[in-house]
Amino acid sequence: MTPDAQVDYSIVPLLMLLTSLLPAGIIFCLREDQVRWRTTLNMAGAVAKVGFVVALIPPVVSGDKLRVSMPWVPGVDLVLVTDAFSLFFVALSAGLWLVTTIYAIGYLEGAPNRSRFFGFFSLCVTATTGIALAGNLITFLLFFEMLTLVTYPLVAHRGTKDALDGARTYLAYTLGGGVVLLAGVVWLTALVGPVEFTAGGVAAVADLAAERPGEATAIGALLLIGMSVKAAIVPLHGWLPIAMVAPAPVSALLHAVAVVKAGAFGIVRVTHDLFGLSVAGELGLLPVMAGFAGFTIVYGSIRALAQDDLKKRLAYSTVSQLSYVALGAALVSPLATAGALVHIVHQGMMKITLFFCAGLFAEVQGISKISQLAGVGRRMPLTGAAFTVGSLGMIGLPPLAGFVSKWPLALGGLDAGTTWVLPVLIASTLLNAAYFLPVVYALWRPEPDDQEAAVPAVPPRRRLEAPAALLWPPVVTAAMVLLMGVAAGWTYSPWGLAEIIAGGSYR
Amino acid sequence: MRYPALLPALVLLPLLLSAMVALVPRGPRRLAGAAASSITGVLGSAVVLALMIDGGSWEFALAGWEAPLGITLQADGTSTAFLALMTVVGVAVTVYAAAEPRLAGGPDFWPLWLVLWAGLNGVVVAGDLFNIYVMLELVTLAAVALVALGGRSAAAPALRYLFVGVVGSLLFLLAVALVYAETGTLDLLQVTAALEPGPVLTAIVALTLLGMGAKMALFPLHAWLPVAHPAAPAAVSAVLSALVIKAGVIVLWRIWFGLADDATAVRALGVVAGIAGAVAVFWGGAMALRSSRLKQIIAYSTVAQVGYFAIVLTLADGSAAGWSGGVVLVLAHGLAKAAMFLAAGTLAVAYGTDRLSHLHGAITHTPMTVAALGIAGISLAGLPPTFGFVAKWQLLMAAIEQGAWWWIGVLLLGGLLTFGYTAAMVRATFNRPGDDEVPAPHRVRSVLAVVPFTLAIASVVFGVFSAGLVDLVAEDPTVRGHG
Numbered sequence: 001m002t003p004d005a006q007v008d009y010s011i012v013p014l015l016m017l018l019t020s021l022l023p024a025g026i027i028f029c030l031r032e033d034q035v036r037w038r039t040t041l042n043m044a045g046a047v048a049k050v051g052f053v054v055a056l057i058p059p060v061v062s063g064d065k066l067r068v069s070m071p072w073v074p075g076v077d078l079v080l081v082t083d084a085f086s087l088f089f090v091a092l093s094a095g096l097w098l099v100t101t102i103y104a105i106g107y108l109e110g111a112p113n114r115s116r117f118f119g120f121f122s123l124c125v126t127a128t129t130g131i132a133l134a135g136n137l138i139t140f141l142l143f144f145e146m147l148t149l150v151t152y153p154l155v156a157h158r159g160t161k162d163a164l165d166g167a168r169t170y171l172a173y174t175l176g177g178g179v180v181l182l183a184g185v186v187w188l189t190a191l192v193g194p195v196e197f198t199a200g201g202v203a204a205v206a207d208l209a210a211e212r213p214g215e216a217t218a219i220g221a222l223l224l225i226g227m228s229v230k231a232a233i234v235p236l237h238g239w240l241p242i243a244m245v246a247p248a249p250v251s252a253l254l255h256a257v258a259v260v261k262a263g264a265f266g267i268v269r270v271t272h273d274l275f276g277l278s279v280a281g282e283l284g285l286l287p288v289m290a291g292f293a294g295f296t297i298v299y300g301s302i303r304a305l306a307q308d309d310l311k312k313r314l315a316y317s318t319v320s321q322l323s324y325v326a327l328g329a330a331l332v333s334p335l336a337t338a339g340a341l342v343h344i345v346h347q348g349m350m351k352i353t354l355f356f357c358a359g360l361f362a363e364v365q366g367i368s369k370i371s372q373l374a375g376v377g378r379r380m381p382l383t384g385a386a387f388t389v390g391s392l393g394m395i396g397l398p399p400l401a402g403f404v405s406k407w408p409l410a411l412g413g414l415d416a417g418t419t420w421v422l423p424v425l426i427a428s429t430l431l432n433a434a435y436f437l438p439v440v441y442a443l444w445r446p447e448p449d450d451q452e453a454a455v456p457a458v459p460p461r462r463r464l465e466a467p468a469a470l471l472w473p474p475v476v477t478a479a480m481v482l483l484m485g486v487a488a489g490w491t492y493s494p495w496g497l498a499e500i501i502a503g504g505s506y507r
Numbered sequence: 508m509r510y511p512a513l514l515p516a517l518v519l520l521p522l523l524l525s526a527m528v529a530l531v532p533r534g535p536r537r538l539a540g541a542a543a544s545s546i547t548g549v550l551g552s553a554v555v556l557a558l559m560i561d562g563g564s565w566e567f568a569l570a571g572w573e574a575p576l577g578i579t580l581q582a583d584g585t586s587t588a589f590l591a592l593m594t595v596v597g598v599a600v601t602v603y604a605a606a607e608p609r610l611a612g613g614p615d616f617w618p619l620w621l622v623l624w625a626g627l628n629g630v631v632v633a634g635d636l637f638n639i640y641v642m643l644e645l646v647t648l649a650a651v652a653l654v655a656l657g658g659r660s661a662a663a664p665a666l667r668y669l670f671v672g673v674v675g676s677l678l679f680l681l682a683v684a685l686v687y688a689e690t691g692t693l694d695l696l697q698v699t700a701a702l703e704p705g706p707v708l709t710a711i712v713a714l715t716l717l718g719m720g721a722k723m724a725l726f727p728l729h730a731w732l733p734v735a736h737p738a739a740p741a742a743v744s745a746v747l748s749a750l751v752i753k754a755g756v757i758v759l760w761r762i763w764f765g766l767a768d769d770a771t772a773v774r775a776l777g778v779v780a781g782i783a784g785a786v787a788v789f790w791g792g793a794m795a796l797r798s799s800r801l802k803q804i805i806a807y808s809t810v811a812q813v814g815y816f817a818i819v820l821t822l823a824d825g826s827a828a829g830w831s832g833g834v835v836l837v838l839a840h841g842l843a844k845a846a847m848f849l850a851a852g853t854l855a856v857a858y859g860t861d862r863l864s865h866l867h868g869a870i871t872h873t874p875m876t877v878a879a880l881g882i883a884g885i886s887l888a889g890l891p892p893t894f895g896f897v898a899k900w901q902l903l904m905a906a907i908e909q910g911a912w913w914w915i916g917v918l919l920l921g922g923l924l925t926f927g928y929t930a931a932m933v934r935a936t937f938n939r940p941g942d943d944e945v946p947a948p949h950r951v952r953s954v955l956a957v958v959p960f961t962l963a964i965a966s967v968v969f970g971v972f973s974a975g976l977v978d979l980v981a982e983d984p985t986v987r988g989h990g
Binding site for chain 2: 160189
């Protein structure tokens with residue numbers, strides 16, 4: 001993202017797509033009972049993608065870019081590029097894909113239609129990777145729509161009426177958003193030609209904003225509205241709580257990295273790398289977006305309070321937390337930008353932990369309501385601990401990851417002169433505490449009728465409290481939540497990388 | 508590589524083969540028909556490849572007689588694109604029909620199909636109006652006979668189709684007669700040069716619009732289509748929707764972009780066609796959403812998509828993006844619709860019906876067929892990275908160039924409607940809880956799933972690698988701006 005960045009033409013970005021696209025294609029052709037093949041392919045793809053990311057971090061941080069392009073519709077190329085921001089997002093999706101794959105393999109053991117599930121699962125990650133690597137708007141749009149489509153069969157996977165209706169609502173919202181986005185992309189391309197994302201904004205777009213501010217504002221609004229549907233910003237958030245009908249690994253992926261993050265990532269791309277903060281600010285896009293995001297933060301938290309269904313509460317929590325990213329992206333302050341960026345990763349890590357745990361409660365204990373959770377932590381100590389770490393992180397307790405995103409956001413808000421951000425964040429933190437702490441308390445509270453049932457609630461014959469493939473992913477991600485908070489000072493920590501990327505927007 | 512002499516073979520060879528296949532006894536006729544169709548397919552591929560490598564336009568005067576006396580055949584970039592579509596869909600339908608006679612309407616399918624193929628090739632390469640008329644008649648008659656293969660219940664729809672088709676042809680014949688009376692020639696290029704602006708020109712354009720509107724089922728002349736297309740056997744439905752409709756489209760476009768001038772009356776016709784097209788997009792989409800049978804949904808979808816072909820009359824006016832967008836839309840629609848109808852036929856064989864309410868579990872039992880349906884629908888709806896998106900993108904660009912915002916709304920909302928009924932079709936195939944114990948439906952040969960799936964995948968592959976094809980069409984001399 002440095003201006004003198006060296007651009008290498010390379011097929012590496014394409015290979016990064018193929019690490020999940022290829023397994024997807026093969027998995028679709030596998031028979032239902034070829035479990036070993038499917039598992040091997042899934043894991044090989046996931047590990048290969050993580051390998052690519054790890055190998056690319058040092059050169060990209062030092063300013064190298066890898067780029068590949070191909071002519072597509074007249075005048076427009078398909079461009080994949082690894083800049084620091086895209087690698088940041090790929091790293092998140094690759095890492096979480098790996099743990100979610102393990103979790104999903106355990107979760108779906110013996111369930112029907114697994115080839116279909118894992119095929120679309122891999123396609124979903126392919127689309128997310130494509131969104132991250134997209135070098136221009138139209139490539140972004142391609143993978144953005146692909147993500148919508150390949151997630152549908154995952155949400156509808158169970159085939160019950162609830163699942164199909166939820167999936168239909170999801171599709172209606174996201175396709176509608178896609179159409180709005182397409183309108184914006186076409187309009188912009190017709191006026192200034194194809195534009196590639198550039199740190200700090202594209203010069204041609206800035207010229208357009210200077211000459212025809214009205215049209216530029218309308219285009220920006222279309223693009224941001226299109227993104228906001230996936231980012232679940234009120235009033236476009238309706239699909240997210242309904243899409244909860246999906247199997248737990250899908251919910252985890254949807255809330256942590258795939259769909260909602262694609263929207264948040266897109267918002268940052270449009271405001272920072274397309275318009276540029278100063279232009280977007282002059283056009284009035286930023287204050288409006290900040291307003292909606294601020295409202296969503298509080299609204300989502302309040303709605304979360306009222307939910308008894310654990311997954312629903314987590315869903316509204318996502319609605320609220322996602323807008324931290326949008327809010328940070330709308331504030332003109334390097335600190336706030338870095339806070340927004342790092343929250344993409346932190347929120348993903350924390351939320352996936354919580355959803356993994358919610359899935360475990362449902363699978364092992366058959367519990368989906370918060371009111372039934374009493375004492376579960378004593379029976380499932382590791383899961384309970386992971387959930388506790390995730391919750392406290394969400395509240396923003398130091399030294400957990402959530403603190404490292406909230407603190408710079410608050411400071412950045414003051415720095416940018418938008419003091420109302422502070423009360424919003426404080427209110428949100430209090431509300432977070434209000435809807436997470438009772439859950440945590442319930443987990444560890446002795447069961448009222450447990451006194452006579454005595455202690456050995458964990459069946460003694462079982463070594464672990466849950467199947468290993470389900471248990472270790474949340475434990476690992478919870479540990480990451482702690483680690484990301486403690487080691488935030490390290491250069492290659494999410495916070496360290498976020499600071500580097502944010503620097504690019506203020507050059 | 509210039510082999511213009513191959514152009515007449517595109518028409519004459521399948522006609523000859525048709526006569527030969529008709530003489531083969533009914534027993535082995537399927538084999539003979541499949542062989543003859545394969546030969547036609549090979550010839551078509553060879554011509555398309557040669558034209559693509561050549562990149563230029565071919566002209567051929569039959570027996571050396573030049574226009575206006577003789578018969579000339581011509582092929583430009585647009586013809587190449589249309590020929591490519593006919594060849595790809597033609598080969599796919601041949602394989603499909605050969606694999607399952609029930610879906611083709613029995614052995615009588617083959618000679619009729621060859622006549623139809625000859626006529627379709629002929630419409631595309633004919634260089635003069637009279638031969639265009641003759642070839643159109645050939646297409647209509649063969650198509651009507653093919654619909655009638657759908658059995659007793661198809662007789663009434665076939666008759667209705669015949670009436671509409673013949674009326675359409677007569678209107679076009681009247682237009683041709685007017686042209687001849689006015690200019691004394693029928694060669695399209697010469698007519699373009701010779702025809703003076705005036706009421707006669709307006710009448711010619713209006714008659715063509717009306718005649719071809721009836722043949723391509725443009726709203727409000729569409730009522731025959733949702734009856735006739737589903738009544739035919741699946742292989743025939745695919746050909747009707749993917750190819751036969753397109754014969755009307757290319758004739759309308761050739762005349763319109765060749766002759767239409769800037770007169771107020773002609774502009775008004777364009778507006779009328781555009782409005783009819785927009786209404787068709789919404790009406791067809793809404794009716795498709797309300798339908799409960801696969802083939803009916805797909806047929807109404809054709810009504811909607813034909814609306815776009817009428818809108819192209821306005822969007823391609825002086826706009827290269829609009830023109831190549833229109834041609835790509837024809838190709839994308841052809842591939843997707845063929846895939847859809849063939850997939851619907853496969854599901855109908857597997858489940859004994861194409862009612863949505865009976866298809867649950869199909870996504871597990873026949874995943875490839877359902878995937879074909881879904882992917883084709885995505886292309887039809889114009890979502891990236893499919894062929895349909897490449898078309899829609901260029902049409903949107905053209906609309907913005909012209910500052911015609913309303914077309915953007917029509918294009919985008921029409922796409923959402925398309926996606927709506929596609930999703931409804933796919934939704935119906937999901938397993939209901941407990942479906943795993945339900946016995947699998949009738950087994951179908953895997954080729955019946957592979958053919959529609961291949962067509963659907965082709966619309967993605969062509970979508971991703973569309974750059975070369977778009978160039979072929981965009982530099983075409985038939986782009987005649989008159990603004």
